[in-house]
Amino acid sequence: MAESVLKTSNAEPPKENRVGLKAADYAGGKSTLCAGCGHDAISNQIIRAFYEMSVKPEKVVKFSGIGCSSKTPAYFLSRSHGFNSVHGRMPAVATGAMLANHNLIGIGVSGDGDTASIGLGQFMHMVRRNIPMVYIVENNGVYGLTKGQFSATADEGSKLKTGVLNDLPPMDLCALAVQLGCGFVARGFAGDPKQMVNILKAALAHDGLAVIDVISPCVTFNNHEGSTKGYQYSKEHDEILQQIGFVQSYEQIEVDYEPGEVREVTMHDGSRILLKKLEEDYDPSNAVQALERLYRAVDNGQMLTGMIYLRPEKKSFLSLLNMTDEPLATLPLEKTRPPKSALDQIMRELM
C-alpha cells in the first residue's frame, strides 16, 4: 500500500485551536458500536478534523438517517445540535435545516443501506441541489443494525457470514455522485485515518456538497473470509489515487515538490488541497476520466481511494436562492411580515 498522505508540516499541533478549544471539547458520547467498528475510527477523524480546522462546535449541525452509521453523530461533537432522523431521509432534513440557517456547518453521516437503498432518491437530489455540507457514507456492504443482510453496495460474489453469495452488482456511490455533478467526491478507508482526516478537512473547506464514501468494515457481520469490505481485504486492495495534503488558509506552508508533481487546488476559503500524483495522468477535475477510473477499478478488483473528483467552483443551492444574510430562522417580524400597504395592494387587485 502506498503512502496516502502528503506531509505538509513538521510542527507539533498546539494544545488549543484558533477558537481556544481543546480536542476534548469536540468529543461526543460514548460509542455503543461493536469494538473495532470502522465507524468509530471515522468518528475519531471527524473530531480531529473539526478541532484542527478550528470550527466552533456550536456552529455545527449533525444529521443522520437510520442504521449503525447513523447512530454515530451522538459519538462526536456533543456541543453541536444533532438530528437522528428517518431512514434514508437525512438529506431532506439537512436541506431544510440549512435553508433555515445558512450559517450552519452541516455534516451528515449515513450508511450504505441508508444512502444506496432506501435513501437513494433523496441522496441523488441532494447531490443535484448541491447543498453545502459534508455527506459521509460509512460503507460496509451490510445492514448491521438488522444483523447482517447484504446492502446495495455489496460486491458481486462477496459472501455473507451465513455463506450466502451476493449475485447483484454493487452501486458505486462515488460514480453516481460524479454523474450527478457533485463538486467534491472522495473515497476513504476507515483503516487509513491520515488520509481520512485530510479528506474531511478538504470537505469542510468545500462550499458545496462533499460526498465521502468511506469503506468502513463491519467487524461483526462483514469481516470474514469471503467478504470484500473487511479490514484485511480492504488493506490488500486499497488503490490510492494520490497523496493528499491540506493546508489551511492562514498557514504559511510551502511544500517542496517537483514541478508538475503536485496538483494544487485552492478552495473558496483560501485553503489549499495538495494532490501528489501517484497515477501520472489522473485529473480529478475531469468527470469522464473519474468515471473511467472508477469502472477500471471495479474491473481490476481495486478499492480506489483518494480525491476522485473535485470542482470547487460549482455554485451551491443556498447561493442560488439569494437569501438575506441573516438566517431565515431568526429574521425579525418586520422583515418577514410585509407592511399593511402590501396587503392593501393585494386586496385591491382582488376586488
Next chain:
Amino acid sequence: MSDSLSATAVLDEAADGRQPSVNDLTIHVATVNGSGSQSSNNVLMRSIFQMGIPVSGKNMFPSNIAGLPTWFTIRANKDGWIARKKEVDLMVCMNAQTAREDVEALEPGALCIYDAPLNCKSIRNDLIFFEVPFAKLAGELTTDSRLRKLLTNMIYVGIIAEQIGIEREEIVNAITKQFKGKKKAIDPNVQAIDKGIEYAKANLPRQNRWRVERMNKTAGKIIIDGNAAAAIGAMFGGVTVVTWYPITPSSSLCESLIDYMKQHRIGPDGKATFAIVQAEDELAAVGMVLGAGWAGARSMTSTAGPGISLMSEFAGLGYFAEIPGVIWDIQRVGPSTGLPTRTAQGDVLQVWYLSHGDTQHITLFPSSVRECYDFGSEALDLAEMFQTPVFVLSDLDLGMNNWMSDPFPYPEKPIRRGKVLSKEQLDKLGGKWGRYDDVDGDGIPYRTLPGTDHAMASYFTRGSGHDAFARYSEKPEDYKATVDRLAKKIETARGVVPQPVIDRRAGARIGIIAYGTTDWPVEESRHQLRTESSVETSYLRLRALPMSEDVKRFVAGHERIYVVEQNRDGQMADLIRLEVANDQHKIRKVLHYTGLPCDARFITNAVLEMEASISAKEPLLLVRGGVQRKTTQAAPMRGPATREARGED
C-alpha cells in the same frame, strides 16, 4: 318550442305557473377542457359579482389537460346562499360528449342554450331551447382557428348577458380585469361579447323568467380562491421556508405563494427573506419542513391525500421529536388514480392519527377563504407554540374555486414563536435545561435552535428514545413519561386551537355539526328547514382538532345531532362519538360523497327523513347520498344492521 317563436317574442313566464326570479339562478356551462372556457366563466361570474349580486363559481374539471368534459356552475343568489345547488336554471351546452346527459339532467322548464350542431332540442320537449350557431358567429370575428375557439366561449357570455340582463359595462370591466388590462386581449373578447349580445337580440326570444338586477351586496368585497388566500395568510404570518411537490388540488397554493413572496418578500437589496423549494416528492417536502422547523424557520408545505400518505413516517417523527411545521392538505377524492380533481373531506381520520405509534396531530378546518387566510398564519403560530406538526385541512372546492369575501384584515398581533431559549436565557439558567423537561406543566418543553452560541445549548434529537434531558434512553419509565407528556400537550392544545363557532337556537331539539366547506350548504339547509318545515336547528361548526370541550356540551344539550360531512364513513362523526361517551346514541350521520360539493337540499332531505323515522322501530341513523336525481328515483336502501339510507335526492 323555440322553433315556433319569432325573434322578438317574449316568453310568457306565467305559462307554466312560474314566477319570474330575480337575482336567484344557477348557470351551468358544459365545455371541453382545454378550450379556454375558464376565462369566459370567470368573466361571467365576475360581472354578476360587480353588479352587487352574491355569487359563487365552481369548476368541475377532469384530470386531463385537453379534450375531456368540464363543467362550470355559477350560482347567483340575492340572499347570499352560494353553496352548490344541483338544480340548474340555465344550461349552456357546448360539448357533444355530454350534451345528452346534460340536457336529460335538467329540471323541466329550464333554459338550454346550445351549440347548433348538438341539436339538443330533439332530446326532450319540456325545456326552453335556444340554438346558437357558435362556429359561424366566431368565424365572423376572426380567421385564426385558435382564437376562434376562445372567442366562442366569450360569445355565450354575451348571449347569457343579453338573456338575463347582465350589464355590458360590467362585462367589459371583468374582461379588463381577467386579461390584466392588455388591450390586445381585451378588444377581441369584447367584440365577441357584442357578437353574442347582437345575436341574442336579433334571433332569440327574450325570456323574463330569470333576471339579474343591480344590488349592493358585494361592494368592497374580493374574489379569491382558498389556496391563494392561504398563501397570503402564510406570507403575512412570516413563513420563511416553503417546500412542495406538485399535486392537484394543492399546487396553486405554493404557486401563489411564490408569486406573492417574489413581490413582497424580497428586500431592496434584492435578497429574499424566504426559501421555496420544489422537492423531489412529498417525503422530501415534509422532511425539509421538519428540518427547517427544527432549525428555527417557520416552515410549511402543501399537498393532498396521496402526499399525506407519503408524509406519514415523518409526521410521526415530528410528533415524537417535537418539531414544528405546517402541512396543508387540500383534500380530494382518493386514491392517486381516483378522482384527483373532485372534492372530499376524506382525510380527517388519516391526518388526525397520521403515522405509527400513539400520534394525534393538531388539525385545523378552514371553511372559507377568510379562514384560509387566518389559518395561514395561525397554523404557523400553533406549530411553534406546541412544537409539533400542524395540519390544515382545506379541500378542492375551497382551494381551487373562486369565493367572495370581505377583504382580509392586516394582522394586528405579532407572531408567536413558542418556547425557545436564547443564549442569554441559557446563561441565566447556568446552562441547566432539559429539552423535554415539562417545567411549565403544560406538556410543552423548551427548545434551543442550532447555532445558539452557548456551550450548553445543544441537544441530540431522536424520536421517542430519550429522557427529559434528551439523553438516550430505552427505559420503560422514560418512554411512558414522554408519550404521556405528549398527550398532555395535545390536551393543552384543546383549549388553544380555534374554537368552534356555535349558533344555539332557543327551543332547538336537534343540533348540526359540520366543518370546512360543508358549512355553506349547512347554513342554507338550516334556513330551508326553518322556513319550509319549521324545524329549528342549532349549529356547531368545528374548526380544529383536538376537539373543544364545547362539543360535548353541545351534544349534551340536544336530543339528536346530525354530523354532516363529505366522506363515506362519517369520519368526524366517529371522532365525536369517541368524545361523547354517554351521548353516542344521539349521533347521526349525513354523508355526501360524490366528488362534487355538498348541497343544501341533500342535507335538508336527509335530516327530514331521519327526523321522520325517530318514532320508527329502527330509526335511520345515517343517510348517504348526493347523487343527482335521474328520471326514475331509486328507493332508499335500508340495511337493518346499520339502519341507513342511501338517499338520492
